[in-house]
Structures are given as structure tokens and as C-alpha cells.
Amino acid sequence: MNKLTEKKPRRFGTITLNISFLSAIMAVCAGLLLGLLVLLCTNASQAFPAFKTILFTPITGGRRQLGQVLYFATPLICTGLSVGFAFKTGLFNIGASGQFTLGAYAAIVTGVYCGFFGGVHWVVCLAFAALAGALWGSIPGLLKAYYNVNEVITSIMLNYTSMYIVNYLIVKTCYNQLKNQSANVLESALIPKFGLNRLFPGSSVGGGIIIAVLAAIAIYVLLEKTTFGYELKAVGLSRDAAKYAGINEKRGIVLSMAISGALSGLGGGLVYLAGAGKNFNVVEVLLMEGMDGISVALLGLSHPIGVLFAGLFFGWITVGGFNMQLYSFAPEIVDVISSTIIYFAACSLMFRGIIESMRGGKKQGAAVATATPAPTAPPDTAPAADSEAKEKGGAL
Amino acid sequence: MPQNVIEMRQIVKKFPGLIANDHIDFHVRKGEIHALLGENGAGKSTLMSVLFGLYTPEEGEIIINGQKAQIKGPRDANRLGIGMVHQHFKLVHNFTVLQNIILGVEDVKGGLLQMDAARAKVMALSQRYGLKVDPDALIEDISVGQQQRVEILKMLYRENDILIFDEPTAVLTPQEIEELMQIMRGLIAEGKSIVFITHKLKEIKAVADRCTVLRRGKCVGTVDVKTTSIEEMSEMMVGRKVAAQVEKAPANPGEAVLEVENLCVDLLREGHSKRVVNDVSLKVRRGEIVCVAGVDGNGQSELVQALTGLLPAASGRISLLGQDLTHASIRHRNTHGISHVPEDRHRHGLVLDYRLDDNLVLQRYFEPDFQSGGFIRQDAVLEYAEELIERFDIRSSNGPASIARSMSGGNQQKAIVARELDRASDLLIAMQPTRGLDVGAIEYIHKQLVRARDNGEAVLLVSFELDEVLALADRILVVYEGEIVGELLPDSSEEFRTEIGLYMAGSKRGKEVAADE
Numbered sequence: 040m041n042k043l044t045e046k047k048p049r050r051f052g053t054i055t056l057n058i059s060f061l062s063a064i065m066a067v068c069a070g071l072l073l074g075l076l077v078l079l080c081t082n083a084s085q086a087f088p089a090f091k092t093i094l095f096t097p098i099t100g101g102r103r104q105l106g107q108v109l110y111f112a113t114p115l116i117c118t119g120l121s122v123g124f125a126f127k128t129g130l131f132n133i134g135a136s137g138q139f140t141l142g143a144y145a146a147i148v149t150g151v152y153c154g155f156f157g158g159v160h161w162v163v164c165l166a167f168a169a170l171a172g173a174l175w176g177s178i179p180g181l182l183k184a185y186y187n188v189n190e191v192i193t194s195i196m197l198n199y200t201s202m203y204i205v206n207y208l209i210v211k212t213c214y215n216q217l218k219n220q221s222a223n224v225l226e227s228a229l230i231p232k233f234g235l236n237r238l239f240p241g242s243s244v245g246g247g248i249i250i251a252v253l254a255a256i257a258i259y260v261l262l263e264k265t266t267f268g269y270e271l272k273a274v275g276l277s278r279d280a281a282k283y284a285g286i287n288e289k290r291g292i293v294l295s296m297a298i299s300g301a302l303s304g305l306g307g308g309l310v311y312l313a314g315a316g317k318n319f320n321v322v323e324v325l326l327m328e329g330m331d332g333i334s335v336a337l338l339g340l341s342h343p344i345g346v347l348f349a350g351l352f353f354g355w356i357t358v359g360g361f362n363m364q365l366y367s368f369a370p371e372i373v374d375v376i377s378s379t380i381i382y383f384a385a386c387s388l389m390f391r392g393i394i395e396s397m398r399g400g401k402k403q404g405a406a407v408a409t410a411t412p413a414p415t416a417p418p419d420t421a422p423a424a425d426s427e428a429k430e431k432g433g434a435l
Numbered sequence: 436m437p438q439n440v441i442e443m444r445q446i447v448k449k450f451p452g453l454i455a456n457d458h459i460d461f462h463v464r465k466g467e468i469h470a471l472l473g474e475n476g477a478g479k480s481t482l483m484s485v486l487f488g489l490y491t492p493e494e495g496e497i498i499i500n501g502q503k504a505q506i507k508g509p510r511d512a513n514r515l516g517i518g519m520v521h522q523h524f525k526l527v528h529n530f531t532v533l534q535n536i537i538l539g540v541e542d543v544k545g546g547l548l549q550m551d552a553a554r555a556k557v558m559a560l561s562q563r564y565g566l567k568v569d570p571d572a573l574i575e576d577i578s579v580g581q582q583q584r585v586e587i588l589k590m591l592y593r594e595n596d597i598l599i600f601d602e603p604t605a606v607l608t609p610q611e612i613e614e615l616m617q618i619m620r621g622l623i624a625e626g627k628s629i630v631f632i633t634h635k636l637k638e639i640k641a642v643a644d645r646c647t648v649l650r651r652g653k654c655v656g657t658v659d660v661k662t663t664s665i666e667e668m669s670e671m672m673v674g675r676k677v678a679a680q681v682e683k684a685p686a687n688p689g690e691a692v693l694e695v696e697n698l699c700v701d702l703l704r705e706g707h708s709k710r711v712v713n714d715v716s717l718k719v720r721r722g723e724i725v726c727v728a729g730v731d732g733n734g735q736s737e738l739v740q741a742l743t744g745l746l747p748a749a750s751g752r753i754s755l756l757g758q759d760l761t762h763a764s765i766r767h768r769n770t771h772g773i774s775h776v777p778e779d780r781h782r783h784g785l786v787l788d789y790r791l792d793d794n795l796v797l798q799r800y801f802e803p804d805f806q807s808g809g810f811i812r813q814d815a816v817l818e819y820a821e822e823l824i825e826r827f828d829i830r831s832s833n834g835p836a837s838i839a840r841s842m843s844g845g846n847q848q849k850a851i852v853a854r855e856l857d858r859a860s861d862l863l864i865a866m867q868p869t870r871g872l873d874v875g876a877i878e879y880i881h882k883q884l885v886r887a888r889d890n891g892e893a894v895l896l897v898s899f900e901l902d903e904v905l906a907l908a909d910r911i912l913v914v915y916e917g918e919i920v921g922e923l924l925p926d927s928s929e930e931f932r933t934e935i936g937l938y939m940a941g942s943k944r945g946k947e948v949a950a951d952e
Contacts, residue, residue: 264810264811264813265810265811266801266806266809266810266811269793269800272786272789273797276788276789277782277785277786277787279782279783280783280784280785280786281786282765282783283743283745283775283777283783284765284798285767285768285770285798286766
């Protein structure tokens with residue numbers, strides 16, 4: 040057996056990261072190409088200029104458009120982190136939308152009534168947003184931990200529950216009847232711009248993006264560097280082994296869901312306190328930021344830094360999509376493209392396979408072993424043989 | 436000269452970083468049971484995967500029944516009459532026996548399954564080879580031994596003539612092993628040829644005609660089993676002499692470390708509870724190895740889980756060095772003197788998708804040595820892992836950075852043993868610590884257990900293998916249906932084996948006898 044004990048980077052062997060990254064890029068390219076195909080089918084003459092618009096508006100449109108990218112990316116990064124974090128700890132949080140909604144309400148209601156906090160008013164509002172999301176997220180967590188109820192079902196149903204509750208509460212507490220939406224929050228509740236409005240004049244971007252980036256870094260540190268993250272990931276990867284190690288696995292599940300909920304809740308706060316003139320509309324529609332979080336997490340491979348870039352990418356094509364109407368395309372075409380990208384992101388394993396076969400199968404062992412939870416390996420096989428067998432087995 | 440049904444010539448299969456098969460010659464004659472012997476990672480499975488078409492070898496050729504064969508996958512292998520029973524069965528759990536057998540070769544007429552002919556054929560085969568199964572039972576309802584028969588029937592149904600058994604006895608009870616061997620002899624009598632992959636020498640001696648030994652990817656040789664002793668084969672396999680008997684000095688027991696009084700454990704399943712550990716009292720003292728012997732499924736797992744906190748005790752008392760631990764948390768027990776080598780290394784022992792170094796601190800990551808202020812000291816973890824890897828000779832492709840899942844079973848177990856022995860503890864509880872391991876690794880782990888004893892730890896060993904119990908125990912407790920039915924002092928005589936067998940089968944009870952001694 041070879042003894043390769045040279046010091047490698049402690050986390051994320053370079054091979055793994057490269058392959059993950061490449062497969063995400065390939066997913067994006069494949070999605071864009073298919074999107075182009077759709078454009079060609081619907082209106083061939085305008086397809087290429089429209090495609091160019093999607094890709095390059097943030098560059099050609101000047102700093103205002105770049106600012107818009109950051110503005111749209113902010114909530115997506117938060118909900119993406121939320122879903123990705125839960126996923127890293129073995130949970131599938133489909134309830135990001137509900138947590139986001141409650142976070143938004145908590146931020147709005149604190150923003151309308153609690154002006155007495157003065158200079159830290161906006162911080163308090165965001166804290167309540169995160170808290171509301173955390174509480175809402177911990178409900179499926181508690182049910183999962185203590186009654187073994189599948190969190191997918193409980194969290195998805197809470198999306199609707201929270202939508203109706205928040206609609207009701209807004210009408211009762213902070214309603215602008217004329218516009219059928221939430222009342223304006225106080226000036227002190229708005230997140231400061233931190234100079235971003237001067238950097239990106241004319242755009243809606245504010246301090247929210249900075250907070251989202253900080254959240255991504257914080258989640259990365261939590262997951263990869265702390266004993267708490269070690270415990271949460273252990274619970275997610277193997278509840279039994281975590282229990283054996285003396286980790287309180289029930290507490291781990293609840294806390295994972297709470298943190299995940301807090302991230303979504305924070306996202307809700309960041310949107311409605313951004314000072315971009317956006318109010319909560321009292322309509323019976325789930326907020327899409329939550330659902331898009333699943334896509335962002337998928338494309339970002341649930342890695343906090345990956346999520347950051349995936350969020351920015353979705354912000355990017357959203358901005359491009361707004362200008363599609365210039366070419367008599369519906370802006371929904373962007374949704375088509377982004378969902379294609381998600382489809383391909385979900386197929387990232389396929390791209391891994393392609394990349395690996397292009398590399399002539401070298402260093403397969405390391406890459407595949409880290410890629411996905413795979414069926415239990417037969418004990419009596421050499422390590423490298425093992426992962427290849429799995430692959431082949433899958434292909435047969 | 437008998438005809439060779441399989442000739443594998445100069446097979447070379449390389450993987451990144453290692454040569455799994457290095458110019459291996461492997462010939463199987465018609466109508467023989469040919470054992471393929473080797474330690475974990477010696478290349479047995481790789482060689483068979485090449486034969487089965489799962490891998491393409493870089494060099495060498497395969498000749499089946501005198502014809503050069505290109506095997507590109509299981510379908511090709513099947514066409515050539517090669518069938519395989521995998522170590523982990525490939526059965527659909529919520530299908531019936533019959534459905535599993537015909538899966539993939541169904542007879543279809545006008546889009547409808549023709550089950551009657553298939554049923555008749557399966558019943559005929561089952562009669563002819565003495566493979567008793569209920570064709571309409573669901574796989575999930577039948578025992579592991581019966582599942583194995585289904586796998587064998589699958590091969591027979593496909594009219595395979597060359598049957599490969601990959602470690603078939605690893606999951607069976609002694610009685611089932613005996614039955615399997617009868618079945619294998621019956622198959623040979625009907626003209627089939629069998630390749631029997633194993634590292635259990637006794638079984639080879641009992642049933643095989645010839646034996647090919649692999650070591651570290653190379654073929655050491657092919658021997659005639661009748662004229663070769665177990666010791667010789669074992670030396671060929673490991674490459675050095677292996678002590679048949681564990682060397683250990685007489686025990687020198689000290690104070691009682693673990694005291695269990697009237698422990699009962701209930702298992703809740705589908706709404707009703709079942710008492711699986713019934714009124715068990717036992718003592719383990721410093722410097723002795725107490726073995727719990729018994730057939731699998733007599734409450735051993737639950738006893739160990741109750742002692743380590745994975746299951747709650749229904750009643751009774753567990754104390755360690757006088758401290759009551761009956762209701763203590765798992766973490767409390769782990770940090771107050773109990774080390775635990777769990778029964779299921781995949782389920783409990785390791786976080787399979789964690790790196791090796793992270794797994795080696797699974798019980799210690801929260802200690803000041805490995806963290807400060809809630810942040811894991813990754814350098815310290817790495818350094819500690821490297822030390823353990825060195826000291827316990829844990830082999831993996833990537834050192835501390837290897838993902839546990841990618842390691843071989845023996846090395847996974849070594850990692851767990853290393854982790855549990857290196858923690859300063861008063862009591863070591865080990866359940867089936869050598870399950871599925873090869874001779875070299877077993878010898879190694881046995882030595883470590885004796886060393887732990889000699890260092891003054893109390894050792895509670897639970898094993899289903901009588902040989903292991905007899906090799907290591909200073910005192911034996913026999914469990915039957917959740918109760919301790921006998922307490923015996925080990926003895927190497929044949930009569931003692933018979934006697935302990937009677938206790939294990941529940942036909943003899945004699946708690947008082949030994950207590951008086």
C-alpha cells in the first residue's frame with residue numbers, strides 16, 4: 040500500500056474542489072446553452088442579442104446594473120446558505136420560504152414600531168428576523184429529532200402556514216390598506232448603505248450584501264473550523280455514529296434547523312429593510328426567494344462559498360432577464376434558463392463522471408469517495424478499487 | 436489432466452497508487468472447489484471482478500472452457516456460465532424469493548410475466564440441490580442463510596456452471612456454515628465448479644480441493660488442500676508465521692471495575708416491548724478478560740448498548756468503580772472510563788464520510804488537546820492522527836486525509852481499536868472486534884486486547900466465535916435468550932467445547948456451579 044502522507048491542505052483536497060467547481064461550471068454552461076436553444080425556438084432572429092443581454096447586461100449596463108446584481112443576490116445567498124447548511128448537516132430544509140416570510144414579518148413589525156432603539160434599530164430588526172426564522176425552522180427540527188417525522192414534509196407545509204399567518208398579522212398590525220401591503224418601516228430600521236450607493240449609483244444595493252457575505256463566511260467557519268460544526272456534520276452524516284460518540288444528536292438536529300431557519304429569516308429581513316421601496320404584499324403566493332434558495336444551494340454544492348457565488352450568478356441572470364422584454368421575450372425566459380441550470384446542477388455527478396473520464400481516470404479514488412454518500416463499500420477491497428467499482432456498478 | 440474451466444493468465448490490474456493484481460495466474464479445474472485465499476486487500480475481490488467483467492485488466496488473458504473470452508460485464512460473464520454470490524447480497528428486499536430469482540431473465544409473453552414455468556423450474560432446482568426456500572416469502576422476512584440460498588438459486592436458474600462465492604460464511608451461524616458446505620459438495624457432485632473466496636482456513640480445509648493464495652496483489656502459489664496444513668497456508672497468506680494461540684499470561688484480577696446488577700433491557704418494536712436482556716448481573720475486574728459467549732441474537736447487542744448508554748436500561752444498576760452510571764449520558768460514560776469497540780463499525784464506529792483523522796478524534800475532539808475556544812485545532816488533530824496511524828499501522832491510500840469509507844474493513848477496524856485503546860480508560864467493551872477480518876488483523880487485535888488487560892484495564896469481550904472466546908477469555912459468561920445461563924472457566928479440552936455448546940444452545944444451565952468454584 041502506498042503511504043502518501045505528505046501534508047495536504049487540511050480541508051478540501053484541491054482535486055475535490057476543482058472537480059466540484061468544474062462540474063458546477065459545466066452545469067451553468069449546459070443550462071445556458073439549452074436556454075439559448077429555447078430562445079432560438081421561440082424567436083430566432085432576436086435570440087442572440089437577447090442571449091447577450093442576459094449574459095452581459097450587468098457589464099454593459101454600468102455600475103447601476105452591477106449594484107442590482109448584488110441587490111438581487113442578497114436574499115438568494117441567505118436562503119441558499121440556509122438550505123445548504125441544513126443539507127451539510129443531513130437535513131433537507133424545504134421550508135426556507137416560510138422561514139424567510141416570518142423573518143420578513145418580524146423585521147417589518149419591529150421596523151414599524153420599535154423606533155426607540157435609535158441607532159441600532161436596524162440591527163435589532165435583523166436580529167428579530169433571524170430569531171423568527173430560527174423558531175420557525177426549529178419546529179420541523181423538533182419533530183424530526185423527537186418523533187422522527189420527515190423534515191421535508193413538515194417544513195414544506197409550514198411554508199403555507201407561515202404565508203397565511205403573516206398575511207393575517209400584517210393586516211392586523213402594520214397594514215397599508217391602499218396598497219394592500221405592509222406599512223413603511225421607520226427610517227432608522229433601514230440597513231445603512233455603507234457607501235455602496237455611491238459605488239453603484241442608482242441601484243438598490245445596500246449593506247445587506249455585506250451582511251450576506253459575512254453570514255457566508257461565518258457559516259463556513261462554523262462548519263469547517265469549530266467543534267460545533269464537527270458535531271453537526273457528524274449528526275448529519277451518521278446519526279448513529281454521532282450518538283455513539285456521545286454527541287447529543289437530537290439537540291444537533293434541532294440546532295441545525297434553527298440555524299438554517301435563522302439564515303432564511305435574516306434573508307427576509309435584508310429584503311424588506313433594504314430601503315429599496317419594497318413592501319410585503321398581502322397576496323396568497325409563496326415568496327420565491329425561499330424556493331430559489333434550494334436552487335442556489337444545489338448549484339453552490341451546499342458549500343458556503345459556493346453558495347455565495349451561485350447567489351451572485353442568479354442575481355446576475357435575473358438582472359439580465361429584466362431586459363429581455365426589449366427583445367419581445369417574456370422575462371420568464373430567465374426562469375426557464377435558471378431551472379435548466381438547476382437540472383444540470385442536480386446532474387453534477389454526471390459531470391463529475393465526464394471530467395474524471397477526461398482525466399483518464401487518474402486520482403479517481405479521492406474524488407469519488409468525497410463526492411457523495413455511496414452504498415457501503417465491501418470491506419474486502421482495495422480502496423481505489425472500491426470507488427471505481429461503485430462507479431461501474433452505477434453505470435451498469 | 437483434468438480440464439480447466441477457468442484459466443486466468445498473467446492478469447495485471449492497476450489502480451492509482453497500487454497494483455491490485457500483479458501477473459496473477461489462476462486456474463480452476465472442472466468439478467473442483469477452488470479456494471482463493473488472501474488477506475483483506477490482497478486482490479481477491481479485484482481478481483474476481485476482472486473475471487466477472489467489472490474491471491478490464493491492463494494485461495493478461497482469460498480463457499473459459501478452452502476459449503479465449505472477452506468479458507465486458509456481468510452479462511458476458513453470465514453468458515459464459517459464470518455466476519457470483521456477492522458478500523453483500525444483491526436482492527430486492529420487498530420482492531419474493533421467486534421474483535428475485537427470475538429478475539433480469541423473466542419469461543414474458545405478450546407483455547405478461549410467465550411465472551408458472553419459472554416456479555416449476557425453481558422448485559425443481561431447489562429439490563435437486565437441497566436448497567430449501569419458500570418461493571413466496573419476502574426477502575426481508577427470511578434469514579440471512581436463506582437469502583444466501585436464494586442467491587445460489589439465482590445462479591442455478593441462470594444455468595451457471597462456474598460459481599463464485601465471495602466470503603459466503605462471514606454472515607452465517609456455525610450450523611448454517613455446515614449446511615452451506617453440504618450444498619457446495621452437492622453442487623460439485625452435479626458437475627459445477629466453485630471458486631470459494633475466504634480467509635478462514637478451517638473452511639478451506641473442510642471443503643476445498645485446491646487453494647490459490649494471494650498476497651499483496653501477487654500470486655504466492657496454488658496448493659493441494661489435502662496435503663497442506665493450516666499453518667502452511669496461513670504462512671503463505673500472511674507471509675510469516677502466525678501464532679495460532681494468543682500468548683497470554685494468567686490473569687491477575689484486581690478490583691471490580693464494572694458491576695452490573697439485575698440489568699434488564701426492553702426493546703420497543705412496533706408498539707410492543709420485548710425483554711431482550713433479562714436480569715443480568717456480572718462483574719468485570721481490573722486485569723481480566725471476561726467473554727460473553729453465545730449465539731448471535733441472544734441479547735448481546737442490547738447488553739452492550741445498555742452498558743454504553745446507546746439503549747436505556749429498563750431496570751437494574753450499572754456502576755463503574757463504584758459510580759452509578761445507570762442513567763448517565765453516553766458522553767459521561769465515554770469520558771469517565773469506558774471505551775467501546777462497537778459491533779457495527781459502519782453504523783456506530785465511524786462517520787464513514789469523515790476523514791480518518793476526524794474519525795480518530797471522534798471521542799476526543801472536545802478535549803483541550805484538540806480544541807481551543809470551540810475551534811478545532813486541526814494541526815493537533817493531524818499530528819495525533821499521524822501518531823496513531825504510525826503506532827497502530829493503519830493503512831490507507833491517503834494517510835490522515837483518507838475518507839474512512841474508502842478504507843478496507845480491516846483498517847477501519849484498526850482505526851476504531853486504535854482510537855478506543857489509546858484513550859485512558861478503565862473498562863474496554865469490545866463487541867465482535869474481529870468480525871470479517873483476516874488472520875493477520877485478528878492476531879493483531881487479539882494482542883491489543885491482551886495488552887489492554889495487562890495494562891490493568893478491565894475487558895469485556897462479546898463474541899459469537901467460540902474460538903475467539905476460548906483464545907482470549909479469563910472467564911466466560913454464556914448468554915441464552917437474554918439471560919446469563921452459565922459462568923465457566925476456559926479450558927482447551929474438546930469436552931469443554933461440547934459443554935459450552937450445550938449452554939449456548941440453551942439446553943444446560945449452571946450459574947451456581949461456577950459461582951461455587
